[in-house]
Structure formats: structure tokens, C-alpha cells
Amino acid sequence: MTSDPAPLRAARTMRLRAAMEQRGHEALVLTSAAAVRYATGAVPLHGESSLEASRPFAAVVAAAGLHVLGVEPEFVPAGVERHAWPPSAERAASLLAELVGPVRRLGVERLTAAVGGALERALPGAGFEAADAVLLAARAVKGDEEVMLLREAQRASEAAVAAVLPAIVPGVREVDLAGRVLAAMAGRGLTACHVEPIFCVIPRRARDAPWTFPGGLPYRELTGERRLAAGDQVMIDTGMLHAGYMADFGCTWPCGGEPVSADRALRARWQATTDAVLAACRPGATAADLHRAALAANGPGRPAPWPRPLYLAHGLGLGGVEPPFVGTDVGLEAEARIVLERGMVLVLEPYAWEEDLGGYRAEQTIVITSHGFERLSAPPP
Amino acid sequence: MARRGVGAVLLATPHLAAFASGARRVQVAGSGGALPSVVIVAGAPSAVVFTADPDGAPSWMPRAAVEPLVWDRERALCRLAGLVGPAPGTVACDVFSPALREAIGRPLVDARPLLAEAAAPRTADEIAAVQSALRAARSALRAACRAAASVPALVAGFAAGMRRAGAGFPLGEGLVWRTGPRFVRLPATAALAAGEVVALELGLYLGGHAGVAGDTVVVGGGNLAAPRRAWFAALCAVAKRCRPGATAADLRAAAISAGARQEGLLAHGLGVGIEPPFVDLAGEDAEPLRPGTVLVLAPVVDRFRATRALIVTAGSPRWLEGAP
Numbered sequence: 289m290t291s292d293p294a295p296l297r298a299a300r301t302m303r304l305r306a307a308m309e310q311r312g313h314e315a316l317v318l319t320s321a322a323a324v325r326y327a328t329g330a331v332p333l334h335g336e337s338s339l340e341a342s343r344p345f346a347a348v349v350a351a352a353g354l355h356v357l358g359v360e361p362e363f364v365p366a367g368v369e370r371h372a373w374p375p376s377a378e379r380a381a382s383l384l385a386e387l388v389g390p391v392r393r394l395g396v397e398r399l400t401a402a403v404g405g406a407l408e409r410a411l412p413g414a415g416f417e418a419a420d421a422v423l424l425a426a427r428a429v430k431g432d433e434e435v436m437l438l439r440e441a442q443r444a445s446e447a448a449v450a451a452v453l454p455a456i457v458p459g460v461r462e463v464d465l466a467g468r469v470l471a472a473m474a475g476r477g478l479t480a481c482h483v484e485p486i487f488c489v490i491p492r493r494a495r496d497a498p499w500t501f502p503g504g505l506p507y508r509e510l511t512g513e514r515r516l517a518a519g520d521q522v523m524i525d526t527g528m529l530h531a532g533y534m535a536d537f538g539c540t541w542p543c544g545g546e547p548v549s550a551d552r553a554l555r556a557r558w559q560a561t562t563d564a565v566l567a568a569c570r571p572g573a574t575a576a577d578l579h580r581a582a583l584a585a586n587g588p589g590r591p592a593p594w595p596r597p598l599y600l601a602h603g604l605g606l607g608g609v610e611p612p613f614v615g616t617d618v619g620l621e622a623e624a625r626i627v628l629e630r631g632m633v634l635v636l637e638p639y640a641w642e643e644d645l646g647g648y649r650a651e652q653t654i655v656i657t658s659h660g661f662e663r664l665s666a667p668p669p
Numbered sequence: 670m671a672r673r674g675v676g677a678v679l680l681a682t683p684h685l686a687a688f689a690s691g692a693r694r695v696q697v698a699g700s701g702g703a704l705p706s707v708v709i710v711a712g713a714p715s716a717v718v719f720t721a722d723p724d725g726a727p728s729w730m731p732r733a734a735v736e737p738l739v740w741d742r743e744r745a746l747c748r749l750a751g752l753v754g755p756a757p758g759t760v761a762c763d764v765f766s767p768a769l770r771e772a773i774g775r776p777l778v779d780a781r782p783l784l785a786e787a788a789a790p791r792t793a794d795e796i797a798a799v800q801s802a803l804r805a806a807r808s809a810l811r812a813a814c815r816a817a818a819s820v821p822a823l824v825a826g827f828a829a830g831m832r833r834a835g836a837g838f839p840l841g842e843g844l845v846w847r848t849g850p851r852f853v854r855l856p857a858t859a860a861l862a863a864g865e866v867v868a869l870e871l872g873l874y875l876g877g878h879a880g881v882a883g884d885t886v887v888v889g890g891g892n893l894a895a896p897r898r899a900w901f902a903a904l905c906a907v908a909k910r911c912r913p914g915a916t917a918a919d920l921r922a923a924a925i926s927a928g929a930r931q932e933g934l935l936a937h938g939l940g941v942g943i944e945p946p947f948v949d950l951a952g953e954d955a956e957p958l959r960p961g962t963v964l965v966l967a968p969v970v971d972r973f974r975a976t977r978a979l980i981v982t983a984g985s986p987r988w989l990e991g992a993p
Contacts, residue, residue, distance in 0.1 A: 290856045331856075333841060333842065333844065333854070334841060334842045335840060335841025335842065336683065336684065336838075336840060336841065336942065337682050337683045337684045337685075337942070338684040338840070338879065338941075338942025338943040338944065339840055339841040339872070339942070339943055341682065341684075341942075341943065341947075342934065342937055342943040342947050343933075343934075360853070360854050362853055362854065362856075363854070363856075375949070375951050375952045375953045376952075376953045396765070397703075398681065398682075398703045398764050398765075399703075399764065399765040400763065400764060400765065400779070400781065401761075401762055401763060401764055401765050401777065401778070401779035401780065401781065402779050402781065403765065404764070404765020404766075405765060405779065407765075408765070408767075416767045417767075418703065418768065461835070462837075463832075463835050463836070463837040464832050464835075466832075466837035466838070467828055467829065467831045467832025467833075467835075467836065467837060468828075468829075468832055470825075470828035470831065470832075470837075470839065471825045471826075471828035471829045471832065472825075473828075474821050474822075474824040474825035474827075474828055475821065475822075475825045476821075477821050477857070477858055478821075479820065479821055479824040479842045479843060479857040480841075480842040480857065481838070481839055481842070484694065484837060484838040485837060485838075498723070498724030499723055499724065499732065500723055500724075501723060501737045504737075508724065509721075509722060510693060510694060510722055510724060510725050511837050513835065595721075596737065597721055597737035597738045597739075597740070598721055599740075613740060616740035616741070617737075617739060617740050617741050617744070618740055618741045619741070622741075
């Protein structure tokens with residue numbers, strides 16, 4: 289696939305333009321690979337931030353049309369005007385300004401200080417705002433074809449992780465497993481890695497865990513050189529892209545494959561929290577409802593069942609993790625304004641922790657349907 | 670910072686934030702954007718890092734300097750303004766952010782030239798770390814080439830090589846081009862035919878430093894000795910110019926006179942990721958090379974492209990990889 293199919297592109301562009309109109313943005317300058325792809329169907333090379341800095345690209349969504357800069361012609365669909373990335377920040381800004389045209393409100397994603405400053409000088413009458421709100425409004429609700437791609441991504445990821453589970457044995461390093469899962473993913477056609485694969489031993493006692501912020505649960509998510517020992521609980525979290533759409537796979541697996549009673553108890557608690565949150569997942573429910581359901585299931589007086597400052601749940605779509613987030617520091621009042629709609633895709637990832645037993649984290653991906661939700665991910669292994 | 674009269678630096682781009690703070694994984698998925706995750710104030714004992722992974726901060730960093738990632742945008746802006754408020758001089762930032770500028774009530778200057786200057790003088794440990802990453806990438810690339818039946822198979826072979834080297838994160842999805850009069854990047858799903866000549870470049874992170882390796886191969890095996898010799902001559906011609914004070918224009922001139930043509934970058938820096946200078950045949954960069962800059966050279970001659978890394982020293986450049 290060198291660019292996205294026309295119906296998928298058309299549906300996404302229409303949603304984006306509707307969101308722009310609703311928020312009064314006359315044009316957008318987009319610089320993340322996901323937003324460029326969402327708006328235009330063009331496919332920039334996927335990489336981390338330094339790779340992107342060395343091969344800059346952008347999209348302009350203007351009243352007059354769609355433009356892509358810095359993406360090879362084979363990866364830009366017909367109907368989208370393609371431009372080379374100019375050889376200096378001043379020239380890049382000048383081209384962007386020309387493509388944007390005379391506007392009063394312009395939404396921009398992350399630009400380098402040099403390009404952004406030059407663009408501001410080139411468009412003296414324009415008000416610059418973050419494009420995030422418009423992008424979120426358009427991207428939060430997925431079409432059927434997008435949900436299908438997310439499901440495919442999830443299935444391939446689950447199969448790849450399943451192939452690696454037998455390798456979780458004593459003596460293996462965490463980082464070995466990360467490399468192994470990348471190879472297994474690529475073998476299934478998933479070559480774009482969104483986040484560093486996490487294979488981390490979760491300590492069973494707080495004193496064995498790395499330091500964390502006050503009020504936070506003991507936790508680890510930085511894959512390292514640590515060698516596994518029999519009975520270790522290994523938390524797995526990995527995200528790969530399929531046709532740009534991300535699978536987010538998470539589970540906790542005992543080293544050697546045989547869970548002990550502590551592992552089963554933690555998993556049961558994770559399941560109870562997840563079930564309580566799922567019971568609240570339906571159109572019209574708010575992020576605050578999900579937040580409260582998790583707290584209630586976890587029992588009074590216990591810390592929130594997710595690592596701080598992460599989240600209980602997040603959205604998922606083109607390019608990776610995205611809002612809405614549930615359980616962050618934005619608080620319940622703000623979460624009460626985030627309303628679930630049919631077509632929203634959520635990943636629920638509570639964390640069960642108990643001193644001496646250890647920790648268990650897994651993920652459940654769902655799509656909100658007309659009457660409730662449908663699972664996109666299988667139950668954790 | 671002192672030489673440029675900069676009192677505070679704010680960094681939002683993940684690899685720049687990692688370089689300046691030494692912290693690992695300063696941004697988690699979904700938290701990226703135009704708000705900085707690292708703040709450096711002149712005279713302060715340490716950078717301040719906003720992170721979800723406090724254990725990723727260097728052990729020497731005071732815990733008070735490691736703050737939880739803030740998702741509430743207004744609170745984040747307020748905290749950033751509070752941190753840079755007492756800083757004298759100008760405030761530098763790597764990204765364009767009118768909201769941040771408004772929050773701190775001061776103009777922002779571009780932090781990237783300052784960072785490029787700061788990155789150039791490498792310690793022996795840094796050079797050794799980059800060299801290890803380069804070695805791992807080269808070894809993984811060889812493993813990938815043995816599996817060259819499709820682009821996914823190449824990437825899988827590279828990942829298997831990464832595992833042997835202890836590297837857990839690729840730099841990107843991998844570049845594979847069909848060579849010819851013009852290089853054509855192949856999609857991630859492409860199959861490769863026996864006898865096809867492809868150029869590839871893949872990269873990885875090892876110990877927080879980046880390594881990249883590129884080469885041109887015949888799928889299923891074949892002889893590319895003649896084009897490799899022409900490429901090698903161009904490589905040496907460019908390398909000879911990699912001395913302090915030489916500019917990108919000097920490298921361009923050397924490459925062109927050795928028969929190189931434009932396919933992506935002619936050269937780029939390497940360290941905690943791919944770094945400036947970004948040198949291509951059509952660029953306008955006039956910054957002189959500095960001693961300590963690690964450069965990955967990637968001239969393209971005829972239909973052959975490969976990479977080799979060197980370090981600019983006070984005298985002749987020193988290769989960081991073995992000869993082809």
C-alpha cells in the first residue's frame with residue numbers, strides 16, 4: 289500500500305473539514321505522520337523524532353485543496369498536490385504561507401521554531417492556534433473501515449506476541465524479548481514501531497521497584513538488560529502500526545508460563561476493574577463515568593488502579609495513542625465533559641497492584657457501538 | 670547558553686529533550702506536542718524533566734528535578750512559565766508555540782543552533798557509545814540482507830540482528846529503495862524479486878545512542894563490485910573534506926565532482942538520534958563543521974548507495990566503521 293484507498297481518504301478528509309468549519313479554522317498545517325496521513329492519505333516514512341527532523345514533511349489543508357510537502361510521489365495519492373520540502377526554513381515557511389493563503393485562523397501542529405517563526409512573519413494577519421482540538425474532533429470517531437484496520441492490526445499483534453510468549457523463560461534478557469517481538473511483528477507485515485516494546489519484570493514488593501512519584505503505584509516500563517528468573521511477572525506492552533492504524537497490546541505473563549496463586553489473584557482483580565469499566569462503556573457515558581467505575585471496583589481507600597501519571601484508558605487510531613484520556617491529571621470535572629460516541633475506540637489498561645503479590649497490567653481494546661461496545665482485542669493470554 | 674546570552678532552554682522534541690537531560694523516554698505515547706518536557710535554566714543544578722518514567726532520569730539528577738508528566742495543558746503552561754520566570758536573558762525553545770510564548774510573556778528564540786553547537790564536542794564515552802550503535806546496526810543490516818525476500822522480511826532480519834546486539838528500539842520502519850535512474854522508496858509490504866538491486870538503510874538505538882547502516886545489494890546475491898568501487902571513490906572524496914571549518918558546500922562540491930547524485934541526504938550527523946548537519950546536494954546550509962561532529966556519509970553514485978560514519982577531528986577525520 290503506497291497511499292490510502294480513496295473512500296477511506298474521502299471520509300477522513302470530510303470529517304476533518306467539518307471539524308475545521310465547526311472551530312473556525314480556515315487552514316491547517318500538519319506535521320505529524322498520522323495527521324498528514326489522516327488529512328491526505330499520503331504516507332510519510334514512519335520514524336522517531338530525529339528521523340523526522342532529518343526528512344521533514346508536512347500537509348496543508350486549505351480551502352483550495354490538499355497539499356503534501358516532503359513525501360515521495362509514490363506515496364502521495366492522486367488529487368493531492370505534492371511539493372518538495374524546500375532547502376531552508378525561510379523557504380519552507382514561504383511555501384507553506386503560499387499554500388495556506390490569506391487566512392485569519394490557522395491551526396498548526398508542531399513546527400520547528402525556525403519554520404514556525406518564519407511562517408508567522410509570512411502570515412502577519414493570521415492567528416495561530418494548536419491544531420490538536422480540530423484533529424481530535426475529527427479523529428475521535430472512527431468509520432467502519434478504520435475500525436476494520438484497527439482490528440486487523442490488533443490480530444496481527446496478538447499473533448506476534450503469542451509467538452514470543454514461549455521465549456519468556458529464565459535467563460532471557462528483557463531487551464532480547466523486545467527484539468524478538470519486533471521480528472515477529474515484521475514477519476506479519478507490521479514494520480512501523482510506535483513505542484519501544486515493553487518487556488519489564490514487575491516487582492512483587494515496593495522496595496524492589498524503582499522510585500516513583502508520591503501516590504503512584506510501584507511500576508516499571510523501561511525495558512532493560514535485566515535477566516528473567518523463574519516466576520517473574522513480565523509486563524508486556526507494545527504498539528505497531530498496520531496501514532497507519534495502531535494495535536496496542538498489553539498483558540502480564542509469568543516467566544516460564546505457569547502463573548502462581550498471586551498472579552491469578554492479581555489477574556482476577558484486573559478483570560474485575562476492567563469489567564466494571566466495560567459496564568460503563570456506552571454512547572453518552574463520560575470519561576468521568578469510566579474513571580469512577582474503576583475507582584469503585586478497586587474498593588475504598590485504595591490508590592487509583594493505574595500507574596501515575598499515566599491513565600486508566602486512552603483513545604486509539606491512526607498513528608497511535610490519542611485522546612480521550614481517562615484518569616490523567618485533568619481531573620473528573622474535565623472528564624465529565626468528554627462524552628463517548630459510537631465509533632470511538634478505547635484501550636482500557638488498569639493495573640492491579642498488591643504488596644507482596646506484585647502487579648498485573650493488561651489491555652482491552654473496544655469500539656463504542658450504538659448500544660454499548662464491541663471488543664477489538666482478545667482477552668489477555 | 671552563556672555564550673549566546675540564553676537564560677533558559679525549553680525542549681519538546683523527544684530526541685533533543687533526551688540529549689539535553691540524559692533522561693530516557695521523556696515522552697510517552699500520546700503526550701507529544703508542542704509543550705516542552707525538559708527545561709534547563711542557567712545556573713540551576715539540573716535540568717527539570719516532566720516524565721511518566723522517573724526511573725528513566727539519570728541517577729545523578731535530583732529527584733526534585735523529575736516531575737510527573739502534566740496532561741492538563743493550562744497547568745503545564747503555568748508550571749513552565751514558573752520555571753523560566755527567574756531566568757535572565759533570552760529563552761530558547763526548539764518548537765514554535767505561540768501559547769507557550771504567551772504563557773511565559775517573553776519572546777522565544779530558536780534553540781536548535783545552540784543544541785547543534787552543544788552536541789558537537791563529543792566525549793570519548795559518547796564516541797564509544799555511537800560506535801557501538803553503528804556496529805550493532807551494521808551487523809543487523811548484514812542479517813537483514815540474508816533475508817531479503819520482501820521488505821517485511823528485511824525488517825524482521827534486522828530486528829533479529831538487533832536482538833543479538835541488545836538493541837530494543839528501531840530508529841524507524843526502515844528505508845528500502847528500488848535503485849535505478851531515480852531511487853523509489855518501496856512500501857512496507859513490498860515483495861522483492863531475485864536479481865533486483867535495492868538500497869536499504871535501517872537504524873536502531875543502543876544504550877541511548879543511534880546507529881544507522883546502509884548498503885546496496887542484489888536480491889538473492891549478485892556482484893556489485895564495480896559500482897561499489899565508484900561509490901567508494903566518492904565516499905573518500907567527501908571524507909577528505911570533513912575537516913573543521915569545511916562547510917556543507919565543500920562536501921557538496923566534493924561529492925558532485927566525484928559523480929554523486931541527489932538521493933536523500935549526502936551526509937548527516939549522528940548521536941542521540943540523527944542530528945544536524947543535514948547535508949544534501951541542494952541545501953543552503955553554510956554552517957562550518959566542528960571537531961567532534963559524527964557524520965554519516967551516504968553518497969549515491971550510479972545506482973549504488975551505502976553509508977559509512979566518521980568523526981571530524983582537529984586533523985584528519987577518523988572512520989568510526991571499518992572500510993567497505
